[in-house]
Amino acid sequence: MTALLENIDAESIVLSPGEFVVYESESIDAFNLIRENRLNNESLLQLVRAVRRSKTMQEATMELPRGPLGDGTHDLLVRVIPIGADGLICILIFDDSEMRRLDSIRRDFVANISHELKTPIGALSILSEAVLGAADDPEAIARFANKMQVEAKRLSDLVQEIINLSRLQDTDPLKNPNDVNLDEILKEAIDQSRLSAEKRNIEIVYSKQSPGMIKGDGRQVEMAVSNLIENAINYSAEGTRVAIALKQNDALTEVSVTDQGIGIPEKELERIFERFYRVDPARSRETGGTGLGLSIVKHVATNHGGDVSVWSVEGAGSTFTIRFPTTPHLSAVEDK
Numbered sequence: 001m002t003a004l005l006e007n008i009d010a011e012s013i014v015l016s017p018g019e020f021v022v023y024e025s026e027s028i029d030a031f032n033l034i035r036e037n038r039l040n041n042e043s044l045l046q047l048v049r050a051v052r053r054s055k056t057m058q059e060a061t062m063e064l065p066r067g068p069l070g071d072g073t074h075d076l077l078v079r080v081i082p083i084g085a086d087g088l089i090c091i092l093i094f095d096d097s098e099m100r101r102l103d104s105i106r107r108d109f110v111a112n113i114s115h116e117l118k119t120p121i122g123a124l125s126i127l128s129e130a131v132l133g134a135a136d137d138p139e140a141i142a143r144f145a146n147k148m149q150v151e152a153k154r155l156s157d158l159v160q161e162i163i164n165l166s167r168l169q170d171t172d173p174l175k176n177p178n179d180v181n182l183d184e185i186l187k188e189a190i191d192q193s194r195l196s197a198e199k200r201n202i203e204i205v206y207s208k209q210s211p212g213m214i215k216g217d218g219r220q221v222e223m224a225v226s227n228l229i230e231n232a233i234n235y236s237a238e239g240t241r242v243a244i245a246l247k248q249n250d251a252l253t254e255v256s257v258t259d260q261g262i263g264i265p266e267k268e269l270e271r272i273f274e275r276f277y278r279v280d281p282a283r284s285r286e287t288g289g290t291g292l293g294l295s296i297v298k299h300v301a302t303n304h305g306g307d308v309s310v311w312s313v314e315g316a317g318s319t320f321t322i323r324f325p326t327t328p329h330l331s332a333v334e335d336k
Helices: 001-008 042-054 096-131 138-171 180-198 218-234 266-271 281-287 293-303 328-335
Strands: 009-016 019-025 058-065 074-083 088-095 178-181 203-208 213-214 241-249 252-257 307-313 317-325
Touching: 009 307, 019 088, 042 058, 042 074, 042 088, 058 307, 096 138, 178 180, 178 218, 180 218, 180 241, 180 293, 213 317, 218 241, 218 293, 218 317, 218 328, 266 307, 281 328
Parallel strands: 203 241
Antiparallel strands: 009 019, 009 088, 058 074, 074 088, 178 213, 241 252, 252 317, 307 317
16 A cells, blocks of 8 residues: 555555654655654544545545645645545645646736736837947947847846746755755855945855754755845845845744845835836936846745745845745754
């Protein structure tokens, strides 16, 4: 039976009488259904009891949170099946959330992309016409060529951000998670941002109060924290400071990035994590912003069962905090 369950395209749990877990599939931990060899989900327990009473298979759909916070969910199809005369119960869990999520995201995403790509493509078209019209004016040609380079870079950055976001939407980091060391990732992201910070005389300060071990996809997490650090640098005045902190709070590990920049108006705070939304379009053009960076941060946090929040005061700066569920046993090893 174990060999059979291992080759079925579903997560599985086998219960003995008394509802003790005697078998669980490798990736079942992602659903947080088992604690101390027992089911800790009341809806699933009720379904199991109904199967024991009726001695027939029962099927239901369930919605489970991806983590202790955030708005991400697993949409599950659950089948509970009685096995033989020994009182064994088999639970098969099919995760439909990926298909539903991708279908919804792709429809929305295509509409957004087509709109956003029109701006730099249209600008390049107009500038190329201007170059042709200024054939006898070398200074004008040079000026238009420089603007074309700016728009070409903006288009390249936008395409890369679109690729990054589409990759996030096509993969589930909790399906086959890896051990992720946030401390190492933050140090690497800070090193990569050091040059742009030094150009503007911005000091980066990093403090660590936690080992910072989580489960997930290291590349996605690095993308998120790099976006937060780059944003803090781009929207800060010269000669200011960006502070990055890593700490653990109960079952959560937090990364906060604080700047002394221009801040965000209160009325804009609810929308800043939307795709392609820009608080200050003029400033975004100046810094090369695509309007996708904070959307990527939110996707990464939600995909890992966490969340992201912001505190900001106009003229005083902003603090972005991204929180992930901590991996307890890894934190304990690191502490030792």
